[in-house]
Amino acid sequence: MNAEKGCLAIVLHAHLPFVRHPEHDEFLEEDWLFEGITETYLPLLARQEELVREGVRYRLTMSLTPPLCEMLADPLLQGRYLRYLDKRIDLMKHEVEAKKNSPFEDAARMYRDILGRSRELFHDRWGDNILNGFRELQGTGSLEIMTCAATHGFLPLMLTPEAVRAQIEIGCRNYEKHFGRRPRGFWLPECAYAPGLDEQLARAGIKFLIVDTHGILLADPEPVYGVHAPIVCPSGIAAFGRDYESSKQVWSSEEGYPGEAVYREFYRDLGYDADYAYIKPYLHADGVRRNLGIKYHRVTGKVELHEKHPYVPSWAREKASLHADDFVANRRRQAEWLAGSLGRTPVVLSPYDAELYGHWWFEGPDFLADVFRKLHYNQREVTPVTPAEYIERFRVNQVATPAGSSWGDKGYYEVWLNGTNDWIYRHLHAAEERMVALATKHRDERDDVKLRALKQMARELVLAQSSDWAFIMTVGGARPYATRRTNLHLDRFRVIADQIESGAPDEGYLSGVEGLDTIFQEIDHRLYAREA
DSSP, rough: OOOOEEEEEEEEEEEEOOOOOOOOOOOOHHHEEEHHIIIIIIIHHHHHHHHHHOOOOOOOOEOOOOOHHHHHHHHHHHHHHHHHHHHHHHHHHHHHHHHSSTTHHHHHHHHHHHHHHHHHIIIIITTTTHHHHHHHHHHSSSSEEEEEEETTTGGGGOOOOOOHHHHHHHHHHHHHHSSSSSSSEEEEEGBBBBTTTTHHHTTOOOOEEEEEEHHHHHOOOOHHHHHHHHOEETTTOOOEOOHHHHHHHHTTTTTTTGGOTTSSSSSSSHHHOHHHHHHGGEEEOOOOOOOOOOOOOBSSSSSSSGOBBBHHHHHHHHHHHHHHHHHHHHHHHHHHHHHHHHOOOOOEEEEEEEEEEEEEEEHHHHHHHEEEEEEEOOOSSSSEOHHHHHHHHOOOOOOOOOEEEEGGOOOSSGGGGSSTTTHHHHHHHHHHHHHHHHHTTTTOOHHHHHHHHHHHHHHHHHHHHHHHHHHHHOOOSSHHHHHHHHHHHHHHHHHHHHHHHTTOOOHHHHHHHHHHHOOOOOGGGGGGGOOO
């Protein structure tokens, strides 16, 4: 007898903006990538390999965005990551000795082992390119990798259909370059949907996409099964909606698992705690204190940072297993109730930023692996699936059009269009129109230098369109950097466009920019040409 009551689709969105600065020996924002590799991407790869070796049937869906893939495959950044890793490995040699016979001894040894293992996996196992690991796991059928728009551009706020088409197709072609086939799934940047986007995605061969909860609940017509079955857009693409209950259990700062007292505290770091003379060799050359990823304290509770208690790895590991038990038990109850009320096999789709797992919530990768183990060994009511598997198994679904929506604050587009960032759009829209005009005019261009210039124009445009810049302008933090990047790419775009229109691109200037903004070597400017 088949005991299945429902399906669970866990989706992780792995994304970082393209940050590569060869003009500097080291650059603060490049650390975003290095932290992601050490704390999220390598642990997720390692836990999945463990599941495969153990014979655990698991299904995980991940989006690896084109900018992230391009950075992971970049030799300059690969070399810099090894330098970053080696400095921390050296630090931990001293730390293990310094923390002997203290409450921090176990944590120091843990970090030493993690960093050593990270180097072994990154350099020896996957040849400095962890995309090799993701590609290998996708080949097992347990991992489904999705793509995203070229630079995570906020598609509903683009002016021209050509710019939307280019962002989508550049993303699909980049996926094909790194993974050897066309993608089936597409992560909408910021889960931002506007009616009509699915038609562009269908033309690119996409089979499914993810939207936020209200994008499904407010669809036209109203979905019979809510978010617990996909709807099929008029274009034929299946749209899956976020299940709020399962998502909140993990990400909620008040109710979610990561706030547990024994878990690692994110905001207290050795880079600030250690004596300055001791830690200075492990900082950047500017000597400014910053996070090093070595965190010796636990959440403890609602106390000041200086009152946090020492982190005990074994306690946290045990709690992650208990939380996995709780998560699976709740999904079983949820599936039982949904199956009875809906009259069909429901799907619970739980999407998260991948960086929550490991970077923000240190124990997250262990929790995720334990969820899959418990689904495999302890029950039969809930089956882990990918969205592609679900629509292959359950082919009859309601036709409806999702509502305009995003997963940002207040659920629509305000985070990316407000008084802090609205100035960028008149410039981005003007650049779009200029790109379309020049791509159309030079559709059949044969001159090598002009072709290079047109391709670089396209690179500068998509880099300026990254939704990360508008987001950062809203939330603060690295706002000057986001503003500078937007202006920098628009300025480079304008200079090259002026040169093309004058008929004489400056090859020296072009070569310099090509060496800086190297993303998407396969880019085709003709994607911006108006259809004949």
